Amino acid sequence: MQVFRGLPNDRARAPCALTIGNFDGVHRGHQALLAHVRAAADRMNLEAAVMTFEPHPREFFAQKMGDLSRAPSRIANLRDKLGSLQRAGIDRVIVEHFNAHFASMSPQEFTERILVQGLHVKWLMVGDDFCYGAKRAGNVAMLAEAGREFGFEVHTLPTVMHGDVRISSSAVRAALAEGDFVQAKELLGHGYAMSGHVIHGAKLGRTLGFPTLNLRVAHRPALWGVFVVQVHGLAERPVHGVASLGVRPTVEDSGRMLLEVHLFDWSAACYGKLVRVEFLQKIRDEEKYDGLDPLVEAIRNDAAIARRYFENTHTA
Known part of the structure; x- marks a missing residue:
């Protein structure tokens, strides 16, 4: 093409x-x-x-x-x-x-x-x-x-x-904003995903015990929050994880949009790789916490919810 x-x-x-x-x-x-x-x-x-x-x-x-x-x-x-x-x-x-x-x-x-x-x-x-x-x-x-x-x-x-x-882009946006990935899939004809090259971040997630794969998001996305995801393009099968899509209000105030994915059972370097992050379920909205300790606790809880999702759900 x-x-x-x-x-x-x-x-x-x-x-x-x-x-x-x-x-x-x-x-x-x-x-x-x-x-x-x-x-x-x-x-x-x-x-x-x-x-x-x-x-x-x-x-x-x-x-x-x-x-x-x-x-x-x-x-x-x-x-x-x-x-x-x-x-x-x-x-x-x-x-x-x-x-x-x-x-x-x-x-x-x-x-x-x-x-x-x-x-x-x-x-x-x-x-x-x-x-x-x-x-x-x-x-x-x-x-x-x-x-x-x-x-x-x-x-x-x-x-x-x-x-x-x-079926319209407005209807898809509405479904994504509500975290209704079943409806979004019906309208799109496939699961919803974002692709991008993995970039270097501030390495804060690694310091907190939750290293992340980071993708830059250039425009205001149709969804926002914390999600159960799987990542395509790293291995033969999708790699499971939990993702935050937003402006990271607890740790910065620049308004820069970023997609951060904490992967389960994956430790290899992936900087520069083109990956596709598929969104499976919304966990919650993005929140601003009073310090890093409550942020870590929230991430730990999000990861637990995502792990239970994969334990109870068949994904391809």
């Missing part, structure tokens, strides 16, 4: 079947849409392509307004998103930098400059509520009219449901 930051150069602009969206989490609704794109590309001898955005448009506008609390939390980092798109059979991903210039494009400019000249789109599928262009002025009807003018097909995908629940 090819990944482009911005529009591809002339040599890489093969005609494509395209879809456009944020694809946060690449949930089952996204997967249905991507399957249509892949099928159309095969049928028409095109490349299957996705245009997505960084940062999330709502994140951009929240920052512009000076109120980041209005920005959506992230289900997945860019690495995990790209991995999901590759598994869906996508040939090409355009990660468009969403900035003031891009946000100011009229629907007509977006169609001509991005879709026609930039990507050579021949087939396009979007959600039935898709809007585009400055102030979201463009809609599906306008896009279909542009397709007739410039020679590309436009198709829409109705909302995908799971029972009476609309």
Whole structure:
């Protein structure tokens, strides 16, 4: 799969079947849409392509307004998103930098400059509520009219449901915020996980008797707290552990987000390795303790809860 930051150069602009969206989490609704794109590309001898955005448009506008609390939390980092798109059979991903210039494009400019000249789109599928262009002025009807003018097909995908629940990134975020990993798995089609390279930390966990594997978290995540987890990428089988995802309020006040995992029965060095941390059950919210002694006691209790989980639950 090819990944482009911005529009591809002339040599890489093969005609494509395209879809456009944020694809946060690449949930089952996204997967249905991507399957249509892949099928159309095969049928028409095109490349299957996705245009997505960084940062999330709502994140951009929240920052512009000076109120980041209005920005959506992230289900997945860019690495995990790209991995999901590759598994869906996508040939090409355009990660468009969403900035003031891009946000100011009229629907007509977006169609001509991005879709026609930039990507050579021949087939396009979007959600039935898709809007585009400055102030979201463009809609599906306008896009279909542009397709007739410039020679590309436009198709829409109705909302995908799971029972009476609309499958959406918002629904996945809500499930993760509640620690409902069963519902999250139903919406995503797989267990929820975060990946990243193991970084060096302050080594405080080692001093406290609970050494940790640390992953940097660049964006505000959709979940927060202490969890039962298993880590993929260290051994043939997942390694069990307990994890804290948050800002470590007892030991620092920088607001830096970090995922710390204390692994059971694992002692080998793993700095720099790319691992995937799968979340299985929420234990509690993150708390600020009055000193290290109560923090150690809380970690000891969390580890005991996680060990009991693995004793009583079959995990793959």
